[in-house]
Amino acid sequence: MASYERRKVTLKSSDGEEFLVEEAVAMESRMIRYMIWDGLAGDVIELPGVKGKFLSMIIDFCKKRVAWAAGGDGTLEGLKSDFVKVDLGTLIHLSAASFCLKTNDLVDLTSQTLANRIQGKTIDEICRALNPEE
Amino acid sequence: MKEQSGGDLLERLGSDLSAAILLCLDDPADLVRLASLSKSWRIFVISNGFCKRLCLRTNPEISCFVRAIEVGGLSTTAVKKVGSNCSGQWHTMESEHRIFAYFGYRSVSSRFFTETGVESISASNTNAMLPGYLGPNMFSSFWSNKRKSTLTFRLSCKLCVIHEIKIQLPQEFYCRASKCRFRLGHMRNENATPEELLAEDFIWTYVSPEFSMVEIGDFQSLKLQRPVVCIGGVLQFELLSRDPSDESSDMRTLIMASRVKAIVCPLAPAFEVSLLDRMGDSILMYFPGAIPYLEDFFVQEPSFSSRRKFWRKAKRRRKNW
Numbered sequence: 001m002a003s004y005e006r007r008k009v010t011l012k013s014s015d016g017e018e019f020l021v022e023e024a025v026a027m028e029s030r031m032i033r034y035m036i037w038d039g040l041a042g043d044v045i046e047l048p049g050v051k052g053k054f055l056s057m058i059i060d061f062c063k064k065r066v067a068w069a070a071g072g073d074g075t076l077e078g079l080k081s082d083f084v085k086v087d088l089g090t091l092i093h094l095s096a097a098s099f100c101l102k103t104n105d106l107v108d109l110t111s112q113t114l115a116n117r118i119q120g121k122t123i124d125e126i127c128r129a130l131n132p133e134e
Numbered sequence: 135m136k137e138q139s140g141g142d143l144l145e146r147l148g149s150d151l152s153a154a155i156l157l158c159l160d161d162p163a164d165l166v167r168l169a170s171l172s173k174s175w176r177i178f179v180i181s182n183g184f185c186k187r188l189c190l191r192t193n194p195e196i197s198c199f200v201r202a203i204e205v206g207g208l209s210t211t212a213v214k215k216v217g218s219n220c221s222g223q224w225h226t227m228e229s230e231h232r233i234f235a236y237f238g239y240r241s242v243s244s245r246f247f248t249e250t251g252v253e254s255i256s257a258s259n260t261n262a263m264l265p266g267y268l269g270p271n272m273f274s275s276f277w278s279n280k281r282k283s284t285l286t287f288r289l290s291c292k293l294c295v296i297h298e299i300k301i302q303l304p305q306e307f308y309c310r311a312s313k314c315r316f317r318l319g320h321m322r323n324e325n326a327t328p329e330e331l332l333a334e335d336f337i338w339t340y341v342s343p344e345f346s347m348v349e350i351g352d353f354q355s356l357k358l359q360r361p362v363v364c365i366g367g368v369l370q371f372e373l374l375s376r377d378p379s380d381e382s383s384d385m386r387t388l389i390m391a392s393r394v395k396a397i398v399c400p401l402a403p404a405f406e407v408s409l410l411d412r413m414g415d416s417i418l419m420y421f422p423g424a425i426p427y428l429e430d431f432f433v434q435e436p437s438f439s440s441r442r443k444f445w446r447k448a449k450r451r452r453k454n455w
Contacts, residue, residue, distance in 0.1 A: 095147065096147060096148075099147075099148070099150065099151045107154060111151070111155045111157075112158045115155050115159050116158075118159065119159060119161060120164070121164075126167055126168065126171060130143050
């Protein structure tokens, strides 16, 4: 399956940012994968539900994971923990973006991280935990 | 008062993503607190039955409960407002939320643990059921099966959560039995005659993995991977013999010297189980009036004015988010 690894595809976010990525990286997203398999994807895949800032973070994680799977350094747990080392507002956006892109393991990861912020807290603390700061 | 932040988060994430987050929670108290955040959170938590789903996830053996009924408490004393849109179905879901929230809390909270013990009474290899020794705690009768090396107990409470079992066998057993396992369940016919009891027509709701028997001179602890709900009150040990053909006649003496203890959490008087039919289906009944103190379970909510002040500040901050 080397042919699709070399092909590149452009992902366009809701705010007009474009990212040129390898098809193997883009296909980490189940939604994009099915679009490519079904022949519905052109040269540019538009993602109206995802902003550029968060799309770039997800693409960055997918690139690192593809590199790790090909025998790179580090651990998957390390990659995942680095991905969620963000503030609450960004985490919520990343969760929504991952859900939109159907990257199921990122959805599980962000959901578990958000659940960890709620576990064992009092009601006041949950209010603060679910209310993103600036 | 409209609590916007909680509702906004639910709207922002959507129901699927919010459900994915709530399914990661493993403490029913967290779900109860989330249901207290705002009206939209309350509707979301109750209508999706997260407390029941959590209990089913942690204790799959309770899937035999075809129905959960709240006897007394808010379900029967709530005053329905004139023009209320609340349907009977919503009241049922609310009731199930309360039932399984307390069930989940009760089954894991260590404050309710109690150790029980009993001396095993004699039993021969002749398939006879012997008079039960009514120990000070849980176990009331006992018999053994000559076809396989099983020790069967009946707990005095039909519904409890077992966290740990300790067993001490006489030394002679250890050269015979290399492993053991146990089963939890109930009689298929609750009102069985003694002859039917000997037929051992049980429905098992849980079968444990095999434990290696280790002679340590004291009680050996059989650590469970998770707390297990015992529905029906029957606990059966099966000793897996090193020699399957071993049917020694002095088993009676050996069994008499066996000792069993269990760390359990009784679910009565707040809960009772009513066996429905011979297929194992049953009804869980919840008696909230039997619980002396509910305040320590349902977290005290902050005052109305302090919450409104907090959400106003949050709304001002959120404008630039």
